[in-house]
Amino acid sequence: GENVEQHPSTLSVQEGDSAVIKCTxxxxxxxxxxxxxxxxxxxxxxxxxxxxxxxxxxxQRIAVTLNKTAKHFxxxxxxxxxxxxxxxxxxxxxxxGYALNFGKGTSLLVTP
Amino acid sequence: NAGVTQTPKFQVLKTGQSMTLQxxxxxxxxxxxxxxxxxxxxxxxxxxxxxxxxxxxGEVPNGYNVSRSTTEDFxxxxxxxxxxxxxxxxxxxxxxxxxxxxxxGAGTRLSVL
Numbered sequence: 001g002e003n004v005e006q007h008p009s010t011l012s013v014q015e016g017d018s019a020v021i022k023c024t025x026x027x028x029x030x031x032x033x034x035x036x037x038x039x040x041x042x043x044x045x046x047x048x049x050x051x052x053x054x055x056x057x058x059x060q061r062i063a064v065t066l067n068k069t070a071k072h073f074x075x076x077x078x079x080x081x082x083x084x085x086x087x088x089x090x091x092x093x094x095x096x097g098y099a100l101n102f103g104k105g106t107s108l109l110v111t112p
Numbered sequence: 113n114a115g116v117t118q119t120p121k122f123q124v125l126k127t128g129q130s131m132t133l134q135x136x137x138x139x140x141x142x143x144x145x146x147x148x149x150x151x152x153x154x155x156x157x158x159x160x161x162x163x164x165x166x167x168x169x170g171e172v173p174n175g176y177n178v179s180r181s182t183t184e185d186f187x188x189x190x191x192x193x194x195x196x197x198x199x200x201x202x203x204x205x206x207x208x209x210x211x212x213x214x215x216x217g218a219g220t221r222l223s224v225l
Contacts, residue, residue, distance in 0.1 A: 006154075009152075034213070034214070036216075041219075042218060042219070043116075043202055043216035043217050043218045043219050044155070044202070044216045045216070046213055046214070046215075049213065089154065089155065098143060098145070098160050098162055098168070099143070099145040099157050099160045099170065099204070099214070100155075100204075100214055101157075102147075102154045102155040102156075103154060104152065104153065104154035105154050
């Protein structure tokens, strides 16, 4: 089955700096890669996703890049703010996938 | 918009007790799934369903039962709770097909003493 690895497990940045979280996947059939943000006491919420026919996608301060050859994808947050502090999860799925396969999460702390 | 609704939000059980975690979605999604979240382990799939009457096991199914009698509801049953089942449980739903957005409920925090 699909194995998704996520690094780092914790990340601390100063407000205004950029944050990068990286994930690798094992199943070459995977073609959908979402990123979720989970705030304390809440369920995960989708912040951005990318499909394998696209190499990069951007939404304001958040961007995701995908390298299908190397089987890795990354989340980039620019101009970080304290409210970006949360746990971020990457995931992977395929057309025939029944549920998402998640990485173990990255705890991001943005200090003022 | 209700989305995915989970009840209860919190529950404390004694070892050996049984209970059902409820999950309902109002988006007419075919796919529904249950995850458990433990510190350092991420989200692990317990059971999933691709439609009414169809369920299957995920990564960590032992100790849990599910059924899907309607499109809207996907309850998770703990037949005899164990301390190892102390966790936060999330229900999720998505339209059929692996490339569609998956929506999560707010979670149920379960403690088994």
